[in-house]
Amino acid sequence: MDFVNGHAAVGNLKVFVTNGRTKTADEWASEIMEKLMHVAENAPAPLRDQAVAFRDKIYVLIRDNIELALKQEREWILSQR
Amino acid sequence: MAGFTTAFPTSFKGELPQAVHNFTASTGHVFKCALGIASPTGTYGAATTNYSNLTGNSDEVANGSGYTTGGFAWTAAQNTTPATSGTGAYWSWSVNPSWTSASFSTSGCIIYNSSASNKAVYVGSFGGTQTVTSGTLTLTLPTNGVGTSILQLN
Numbered sequence: 001m002d003f004v005n006g007h008a009a010v011g012n013l014k015v016f017v018t019n020g021r022t023k024t025a026d027e028w029a030s031e032i033m034e035k036l037m038h039v040a041e042n043a044p045a046p047l048r049d050q051a052v053a054f055r056d057k058i059y060v061l062i063r064d065n066i067e068l069a070l071k072q073e074r075e076w077i078l079s080q081r
Numbered sequence: 082m083a084g085f086t087t088a089f090p091t092s093f094k095g096e097l098p099q100a101v102h103n104f105t106a107s108t109g110h111v112f113k114c115a116l117g118i119a120s121p122t123g124t125y126g127a128a129t130t131n132y133s134n135l136t137g138n139s140d141e142v143a144n145g146s147g148y149t150t151g152g153f154a155w156t157a158a159q160n161t162t163p164a165t166s167g168t169g170a171y172w173s174w175s176v177n178p179s180w181t182s183a184s185f186s187t188s189g190c191i192i193y194n195s196s197a198s199n200k201a202v203y204v205g206s207f208g209g210t211q212t213v214t215s216g217t218l219t220l221t222l223p224t225n226g227v228g229t230s231i232l233q234l235n
Contacts, residue, residue, distance in 0.1 A: 006168075008089040009233040011223035013190070013205045019216040022181060031177060031221055038224035 025070060029063035085117055085189025085206040086126035089232070093202050097234075101197050104172045106162045110196035114178040114220065115152030116142040119186040119210040132199035135191050147183030147213075154195070161225055171230035179219040186212040190220065192231075203232060 016023075016031065023031070036058065039051045096102060103109040115135055117125065123138035135141050136150075144150040155174045163172035178190075188210050192203035211218065223229045 007235055008094055009235055010087055010089045010203060010205075011229050011231045011233070012087060013207070013223070013231070014221040015207045015211045016219045016221055017211060017213045017216060019214045022217050023219070031219065034221050035173075035175075035177070035224060038226060038229050 025063050025066040028066050029059050032062050033059050083120075083122055083124050085121070085204060086124075087206045088127040088129070088204045090129050090201045090204060091127050092130040092200065096197075096200060101200060102194050102202060103196075104160050104163055105157075106160045106175075107158045109157050109160045109162075110194050111154060111157055112160070112174070112192060112202065113152045113154045113195045114190050114192045115150075116148065116180075116185075116187040117189045117191070118142055119188050119212075121188065125189060125191060125204050127204070129191060129201045129204050131201055132191055132193040132195075134201070142185050142187055146185050147180050148185055151195075152190070153178035153180065164225075166227045169227040169233060169235040171225060171227055171233045173222055173225040173231045177219050177221050179217060180213070181217045182215065183213045183218050184215055185218075186210050187218070 014034070016027070018027070033055060037051070037055055039048055039055060043051065093102075113132075115132055117135060117140050121138065121140035123134060123140050125134065141150055142148045155176065159175045161173045161175055163170050188207055190205045190207075191201050192205070193199045193201045222231050227233065227235070
């Protein structure tokens with residue numbers, strides 16, 4: 001009889017702490033990118049470079065939109081006072 | 082030795098073929114992430130079976146100061162339906178557990194299924210004590226994919 005190996009595995013959580021403040025748009029964007037895509041260290045260099053370049057563009061897009069959302073929310077709250 | 086060791090609970094392996102857990106987005110179960118104190122008296126890892134293991138030893142972070150006992154609750158909509166790639170399956174949640182206006186110390190966590198008698202599905206070690214003071218503590222889940230996801234069968 002043949003047996004096929006399989007296993008259950010878990011990924012590692014990272015803990016991120018801010019003291020005396022909430023997270024910045026940069027930190028939110030970094031966190032989202034961690035969930036969105038992973039670029040393997042051992043990927044072929046041309047593919048890895050393209051993936052990193054793509055990741056950087058998405059990061060900026062997310063960060064800028066979070067900043068805009070935060071700004072608009074604050075302006076809205078202030079306008080309601 | 083007391084403390085947390087990152088592990089896929091053995092009981093969870095046995096529960097998977099019994100269809101105890103449903104990770105389907107929106108229609109699946111509700112999962113929670115409870116934090117353990119900095120210096121727990123219990124030992125948590127592959128042998129952990131249930132959230133009650135944590136509470137039974139009084140090892141959960143105390144209620145208050147930004148933490149509510151029971152832990153962070155994902156909605157079913159935040160489940161990421163298990164996917165497959167190659168010979169592996171993987172799944173996760175769409176948002177990271179986070180505690181704001183928080184002041185406490187923690188050294189590990191247990192993720193459990195609150196829709197299925199609080200059975201444990203993940204035990205995580207933070208590699209030491211993590212302290213937050215009047216701030217935000219976030220557990221960043223790894224990228225949901227083969228070889229990286231928080232929960233995988235390969």
